[in-house]
Amino acid sequence: MxxxxxxxxxxxxxxxxxxxxxxxxxxxxxxxxxxxxxxxxxxxxxxxxxxxxxxxxxxxxxLGLLEDIDTDWDSRAATVLLRRAENHAPDLLVDDGTPAARSAEIAALLHRLAHTEAPLNSDLFELAAYFEVLTVDWYEGYRERAVVAEQMRLNARRLLHHRY
Known part of the structure; x- marks a missing residue:
């Protein structure tokens, strides 16, 4: 199932x-x-x-697998994308993998979320931009990587605790 x-x-x-x-x-x-x-x-x-x-x-x-879907498919897509972004956040918090790769994945999911038809909290779009900028900062060396990694972790906590 x-x-x-x-x-x-x-x-x-x-x-x-x-x-x-x-x-x-x-x-x-x-x-x-x-x-x-x-x-x-x-x-x-x-x-x-x-x-x-x-x-x-x-x-x-x-098979009873639509019973828990009380919204339309656009809302379902938004729920799935947000859950996937949230699933990457703990890995960022425990330094599992490259922080920039996790940050980029979260940014990509949140940007996809921005393009669904479902109404969503506009602050999530701002959070997506933060993750994207931090990913660029990491790869381009605009700031010290330790500082960038800490900012990524801070934004991951915001995402997990719905403080966006």
Missing amino acids: KDLDDARDRYAVGEVTSEDLPMIAASALGRGLDSPTLLELACLHRSDCRDAPSLFLAALDE
Whole structure:
């Protein structure tokens, strides 16, 4: 079920195409999930997937995976992008990986979020800009890296604690 939850989230943010949906359905069937529409979706050929999105949503509904979505898909995309950005923040706080790489990933996700149709807190866009500037500062050496890393961690805390 977790794989279909993930596919649902990736579908919401445009990372899954219609051509991907039959294979996702086939994989779910292989893991023991079953619904009539999921089977129908799995039987589609990759070259004829025009009905795949509606079948995918119907299959999710049959499996009870749309019940927790009480918003439209744009709002769902916004929720997924914000959660992904927040998931990178702890890695920045514990210096897991290159701080600039984590900062760039957060900036990219927040900028994608800025271009969804869902209404969102405009302060998030400002936070995205901070992460982007800090990433440039890190790579271009405009400021000492220790100072930049500390600013990245500060903004990561802001993101995690919703202080934007």
